[in-house]
Amino acid sequence: MVSKRNGFGSITKLPSGRYRARHTVPGTLPQVWVSAPSTFSRKADAEIWLARQRTALEDGAVRPKALASKFTVRDYAERWMQERRNASGERLRPSTRRVYEHYLTNHVYPTFGRTLLSELTAESIATWYRSLLPERPTLRARTYALLRGILASAHDEDLIAANPCRVRGAGSSRPATTQFVASPTQVAELARAMPDHLALSVLLGAWCQLRNGEVLELRRGDVDTASVRITRGVTWVDGQAVVGPPKTDAGVRVISVPPHIAPAVEEHLKSHAVPGSDGLLFPRSPQGTQQIHPSTYAYHFKQAVKRTSLPAEFRFHWLRHTGLTLAAQSGATLAELQARAGHSTPSTVMLYQHATTVRDQALAAALSEWAERSAE
Numbered sequence: 001m002v003s004k005r006n007g008f009g010s011i012t013k014l015p016s017g018r019y020r021a022r023h024t025v026p027g028t029l030p031q032v033w034v035s036a037p038s039t040f041s042r043k044a045d046a047e048i049w050l051a052r053q054r055t056a057l058e059d060g061a062v063r064p065k066a067l068a069s070k071f072t073v074r075d076y077a078e079r080w081m082q083e084r085r086n087a088s089g090e091r092l093r094p095s096t097r098r099v100y101e102h103y104l105t106n107h108v109y110p111t112f113g114r115t116l117l118s119e120l121t122a123e124s125i126a127t128w129y130r131s132l133l134p135e136r137p138t139l140r141a142r143t144y145a146l147l148r149g150i151l152a153s154a155h156d157e158d159l160i161a162a163n164p165c166r167v168r169g170a171g172s173s174r175p176a177t178t179q180f181v182a183s184p185t186q187v188a189e190l191a192r193a194m195p196d197h198l199a200l201s202v203l204l205g206a207w208c209q210l211r212n213g214e215v216l217e218l219r220r221g222d223v224d225t226a227s228v229r230i231t232r233g234v235t236w237v238d239g240q241a242v243v244g245p246p247k248t249d250a251g252v253r254v255i256s257v258p259p260h261i262a263p264a265v266e267e268h269l270k271s272h273a274v275p276g277s278d279g280l281l282f283p284r285s286p287q288g289t290q291q292i293h294p295s296t297y298a299y300h301f302k303q304a305v306k307r308t309s310l311p312a313e314f315r316f317h318w319l320r321h322t323g324l325t326l327a328a329q330s331g332a333t334l335a336e337l338q339a340r341a342g343h344s345t346p347s348t349v350m351l352y353q354h355a356t357t358v359r360d361q362a363l364a365a366a367l368s369e370w371a372e373r374s375a376e
Helices: 043-059 073-083 094-112 122-130 137-156 184-193 196-207 259-271 294-306 317-329 334-341 346-375
Strands: 002-005 009-013 019-024 033-035 227-230 233-237 240-244 253-256
Touching: 009 043, 019 043, 073 094, 073 137, 094 122, 094 137, 094 233, 122 137, 184 196, 184 294, 184 317, 196 259, 196 294, 196 317, 253 334, 317 334, 334 346
Parallel strands: none
Antiparallel strands: 002 009, 009 019, 019 033, 227 253, 233 240
16 A cells, blocks of 8 residues: 655555545544545545545534544444434333344444544445345344444534445345245134134234234233234343333324134133233233243244144244235225334335235226126
8 A cells, every 4th residue: 555645634545446535633642533434536536535624624614523533433332322312212222222232242343343433434334344244134234224323323423524334225135034924714723723822912913913022011901802002012131021112103003903803802811811901911821920931932833833834934923914914905005004013104014015006906807807797
């Protein structure tokens, strides 16, 4: 690499043939260097960036104290985790925090933990991303999206000149496993294969489109044969149940119970739910006050799947996917699907638009058949 000082900063020609530009922040001892958010294909472009940075500093458009921040990526990420708020102004949930800490500790800090925010470049981020979890596309996308979000906050605080996370499409991925849509017959088959005291959980997951954590936190006061009220969910952190409200206001909802499963709801309340309005529908033990542990529930669920015609990899969440798909095929609008699923935005339920389109095509074909029969 060949470096050249120009009195304000330096320009370095990299082995790739591109140019890196950086400069020191006036008045910092020891000196703090600020790198351009990306490298340049032409030396002249690097010189232009340096000139603009110098002008911005002299005009006060850029704050030296901000650029001189000595935050490392780890320092800032840990502060971000402490101060992060959701749309409702709440701190990160313990389960969410645990997931984020896993991403950072295992996949970000080994490369960037000791790197100053000001030293990050688009090139260094892109290089890191190219070798990041190539066999785990979903985990790869989520890790990248987390780092991008953290650095977006750093940019908002003027701690970096620009967000260096610029790999197009890196924050999204297609699921490694395609979700399977069960038939109504297969849903009933799975419910019968479950232990009697857990059979209703399958029906609620599919026909009321509930999440696993929502189902396992249900209590007598939340359910009757006409509706299910969702105001809480349970997650597990370090082996302990953590009960809290849904992530968004849209998650708090009342869902009508399809009449065909009302008898199963009534029978479960009579035979298996813990007495009292606060009694759990699916306790860890009969008359217990603790939710069934997710590993215990997962064991029963997997064993039940093996006794059905469903694929061996079938997951509980796919019951929710099944229910929403069937609702779309029955003619539900996106707004109706959004409300029933408890999504805060329509983007998440847009994938069910395909099911709605398929249903509409079937209706069109049926109309044609009716028209042809009428013309005979």
